[in-house]
Amino acid sequence: MIDSIYELLAAIGYAHPLHPMIVHVPAGMTVGAFLFILAALFLHRPVFAQSAYHCIVLALIFFFPTVLFGFMDWQYYFSGAWLEPIKIKVALSCVLLIFLMFATFFGRRGNFTSKNFLAMYLLSFLSVAVIGYYGGELSFGNKVSVAPPEYQAGEKIFMKNCSACHPYGGNVAKANLTVIGAPELINYRIFLDYLRDPKQPKGSIALMPIVPPTKISDGQAKQLFDYITRVLERPRRPLDPSLYPMPSS
Numbered sequence: 001m002i003d004s005i006y007e008l009l010a011a012i013g014y015a016h017p018l019h020p021m022i023v024h025v026p027a028g029m030t031v032g033a034f035l036f037i038l039a040a041l042f043l044h045r046p047v048f049a050q051s052a053y054h055c056i057v058l059a060l061i062f063f064f065p066t067v068l069f070g071f072m073d074w075q076y077y078f079s080g081a082w083l084e085p086i087k088i089k090v091a092l093s094c095v096l097l098i099f100l101m102f103a104t105f106f107g108r109r110g111n112f113t114s115k116n117f118l119a120m121y122l123l124s125f126l127s128v129a130v131i132g133y134y135g136g137e138l139s140f141g142n143k144v145s146v147a148p149p150e151y152q153a154g155e156k157i158f159m160k161n162c163s164a165c166h167p168y169g170g171n172v173a174k175a176n177l178t179v180i181g182a183p184e185l186i187n188y189r190i191f192l193d194y195l196r197d198p199k200q201p202k203g204s205i206a207l208m209p210i211v212p213p214t215k216i217s218d219g220q221a222k223q224l225f226d227y228i229t230r231v232l233e234r235p236r237r238p239l240d241p242s243l244y245p246m247p248s249s
Helices: 002-011 019-043 046-077 084-108 115-139 149-161 188-196 218-232
Strands: none
Touching (some): 046 115, 084 115, 188 218
């Protein structure tokens, strides 16, 4: 069901995650509410406190579709893996919801100078800041050079299928098991076998999902392999093309 939604969006030209598109609304409204309440206090303008309340109400309303889109992106791009940043974001999102609900409740009573009311705004602001930090950790880790034209097909495959868990060749689940320097990149055949049947080091929990040919074909896997070894690793080791011939179709 979720896959079909993303495939439909891609068919009409939208090929990006959904969560970042809407997350700015509750985050921005929460920050705006905090700034308005500060202005109301220091400038002694009650009208700003009313604006702060309206912002917090909008943040609460948009919280729910934001969580829905986040769940969909998590399932589609992360295969539902409980990565550490995701665990933190989920926990803090629950905390944020409580703060937003309390801020809305106190606001309805009109007691804008209540210490509890002001505390909810501050705690909501801090929660949004930390959630945003870990969201950035999932999306941006390091930087990598732009792929040359001959490797851009592999870059697109990597960005669509791998970058969520392996941004810039790292590993958000297990920092010590990075793509860069992985033994599975010794040659293309080993890499392809690993995609089809990911085997974990002894004692490790299997987080890497199986990648069937229906998701990444053998030919696309070759493009992906070339991008990782020639661009992400730049390259880490000299590679003999005879070690990874293109598989017959």
